[in-house]
Amino acid sequence: MSAPVANSIHDVAIVGLGPVGAIFANLLAQARLSVAVVERVAEIYDKPRAITLDHEALRVLQAIGLGDFMEQAIAPHNGSHYLGVDGEIIKIFDPMPPPFPLGWIPNVTFVQPDLEQALRDKLADYPHADVFLAAAGVALRQDADAVTLTAQRESGEELSIHARYLVGCDGANSFVRKQLGIGLDDLAFDEWWMVVDTLTSDPAKRPAKSFQYCWPSRPGTFVPGPRNLRRWEIKLLPGEDPEAAGAADNVVKLLKGFTDISDLTIWRSAVYRFHALLGQRWRDHRVLLMGDAVHQTPPFLGQGLCAGIRDAVNLAWKLRLVLRGDANEALLDSYEIERKPHVRAVVASAKEFGKIIGELDPVAAAARDLRLRAELKAGTAETIRQKFIPDLVSGLIARDGDLAGRLFVQPHVQAPDGQTCRLDDLLKPEFAIVTATAEPMEWLSDASRAAWQHLAGERVVITASGESTDADGILSVVERDGLFADWIRHHRAAAVIVRPDRYVFGAAGNADELNMLVGQLLEGLGARHQSFPAVPVTS
Ligand SMILES: Cc1cc2nc3c(=O)[nH]c(=O)nc-3n(C[C@H](O)[C@H](O)[C@H](O)COP(=O)(O)OP(=O)(O)OC[C@H]3O[C@@H](n4cnc5c(N)ncnc54)[C@H](O)[C@@H]3O)c2cc1C
Structure with missing residues (x-):
């Protein structure tokens, strides 16, 4: 027992x-x-x-x-260059330039x-x-x-x-x-790759960028990690035995196909089967x-x-x-x-990049190079990697509005104690109503206010100037970088409801919209039938 x-x-x-x-x-x-x-x-x-x-x-x-x-x-991560059959660049991912919307690189x-x-x-x-x-x-x-x-x-x-x-x-x-x-849906990707982490004695020896070697003879990837960590991922070719490929002498042999290894110590390596599967x-x-x-x-x-x-x-x-x-x-x-549609979209992009890198047919690879180079030249290729990460498209988000389902920005702010910090460091992991001025906080009806309190929701005002304070249940902070001010102005919103995971539930431009949004949220939580005060969901 x-x-x-x-x-x-x-x-x-x-x-x-x-x-x-x-x-x-x-x-x-x-x-x-x-x-x-x-x-x-x-x-x-x-x-x-x-x-x-x-x-x-x-x-x-x-x-x-x-x-x-x-x-x-x-x-x-300083971006990636994809190199075609002739060793020239066919595709680029650049690092996203500042200001950084979520407060991190x-x-x-x-x-x-x-x-x-x-x-x-x-x-x-x-x-x-x-x-x-x-x-x-x-x-x-x-x-x-x-x-x-x-x-x-x-x-x-x-x-x-x-x-x-x-x-x-x-x-x-x-x-x-x-x-x-529970079964897994096969999203159709199945390749064997060898991955080797090395430590370099000469960190300046290679560029600080990542490279994708889109070579049909042997596709591979180079990623410079923190400090002296340098990573190579190398595709196994048809007929190569994954077990034998992982042997120490073969790891060295494959690595030498990509770089001079005189400065490298092999830290660890493994052979993986890369899949695309969804529960x-x-x-x-x-x-x-x-x-x-x-x-x-x-x-x-x-x-x-x-x-x-x-x-x-x-x-x-x-x-x-x-x-x-x-x-x-x-x-x-x-x-x-x-989460499921989000993962499905991300996997689709990852597969697409994997197919570009891993193409083994020289004729198809040559056609790929022509196409990607033309897109690069025409400026039609997306060069910011993070743009391939979607927003939420369904679930507990407001029914209307372009902000619902997007990630809420994270400005650097002055805390009430005078220190500069990232906004989230001052918030509890609860819902928050966030505004750029104090006025929209007055828009909350008594019912919305009571429901908000019951939900332990926060009220946060992010201003461009003044004093940071925490009084009467409202946290008021001065931002350092103008990130929030630009963002809320750009989206023409007066108030947003932010979820505990920092996705935007919805945005409001006036009192009616804000109170309706609170009502919609409570309805979505299924809380209207429990102990919350009733808040209308339509005007
Ligand atoms: C080569 C490679 C490169 C990658 N690069 C990136 C990258 O750059 N960025 C990125 O975001 N992701 C990357 N990933 C993916 C990432 O590594 C995985 O998605 C992540 O590690 C998965 O974490 P997990 O906790 O879900 O699963 P795992 O890390 O597999 O952890 C599962 C844990 O459950 C334990 N466990 C299993 N069965 C039981 C049981 N019956 N009882 C108790 N415990 C159990 C296991 O021992 C294990 O510790 C990469 C993956 C690979 C293979």
Whole structure:
């Protein structure tokens, strides 16, 4: 019989403490939910995987208190040049120029095991986060009220964990997904690549840019990482045996095809099968899936982990609201509704870039080079990588308006104590009404105001000048960079409602619109039938 874990029932059980599980656990624990995490392996996975992150991911890491750590851990990603058959440039991704809309450099490089260690250290600060390492989830069952997870330690001892919800963050071979009988749709990408991380003794030897070698004879990628980390990803050709390709002497041989290795020490290497797969369902009652457990993408846009981080921040606040009774359980369905089309779009772009890089037919490669060079010359090629990341198109966002579903900007502001910081550092992970002047805050009807208070929503005024204050329930901050002022003026809005994950729920231009927006939000949360005061949703 399995031993029940002390502390009766947790709010959320998590299977898998990879990067996505660790970020999700931190988000929940920070919100004072009790979590139990089981992880099959004690040590952090140390093969080369994610090397780039985007600003949305950095903002989430900032939210869990790792902003300072990330400042030290990252290096800017300086863009990519795609080189055609003749070695000349056929496609360019430039770094996004400032001002940076989310308060972070839009694309950066980092070292995944270092981040995972920081996430584990942070999680250890929370007494209500129980982490069981070297304990594999082996069975689960759920009823109307809870989920029971059985985990097995290496000794054979079994643990029994009870939780209100369970989230499978257990990677590509997800045991949770298999237990639920959920299939993966194959989005048609299947290639073997060798990935090798090296450390250079001469960091200035190569350009600070990334290169995509679109060579039919042997496609490859070069990514300069932080400090002295240098990464190559090299495609295996038809007929090459993935197992033999990973042998140490072959790694050196393939690497020499791309660079002089006299300054390089091989740190680690691995051979991967790059897939494009999408889970058919992301939720089964009280059990949900997240990260690689429910989607896998070829890494050509550097978005696999970023997508998992978006999953984590999307679901964390929804579970929190449901568990505290501020939203109907149906809100959890919006997780898949919002995230699935987003992932599908990102995977489609990653596949497209993968096909450009990995073309093996010399005739098709020559035609590709002509086409891409013409697009580059005509100025029709998109050169900012982050523009391939879509907004939310459905789910819990307002019905009308061009801002609904977009990411809210993050200006640098002066805090009430006089320090300059990023805006989110002053906010709670709750909904916020944000305006550029104090006046629209007066537009809230008594019913909207009462509902907002009940929801623990914040009210934030971001001004161009004056004093930063926190009084009468309104945080008023002076921004340093004009980012918000330009943004709200450009979109002709007077007030926006921002979700806890920093996506815009909707924008309003006048009092009626703002009160309707509050009503729509409450309706979306399913909260109108609970304890909230009634707010009209149409005028
Ligand atoms: C070569 C390569 C390059 C990449 N580059 C990038 C990039 O630049 N940017 C980017 O964003 N993404 C990138 N990715 C993708 C990224 O690495 C993954 O998407 C990410 O690591 C997935 O995290 P995860 O936590 O969902 O899954 P995993 O990291 O696989 O973690 C799952 C965890 O669950 C545990 N587990 C499994 N089964 C059980 C069980 N039964 N019980 C308990 N625990 C279990 C595992 O031990 C593991 O620790 C890359 C991937 C590869 C392969």
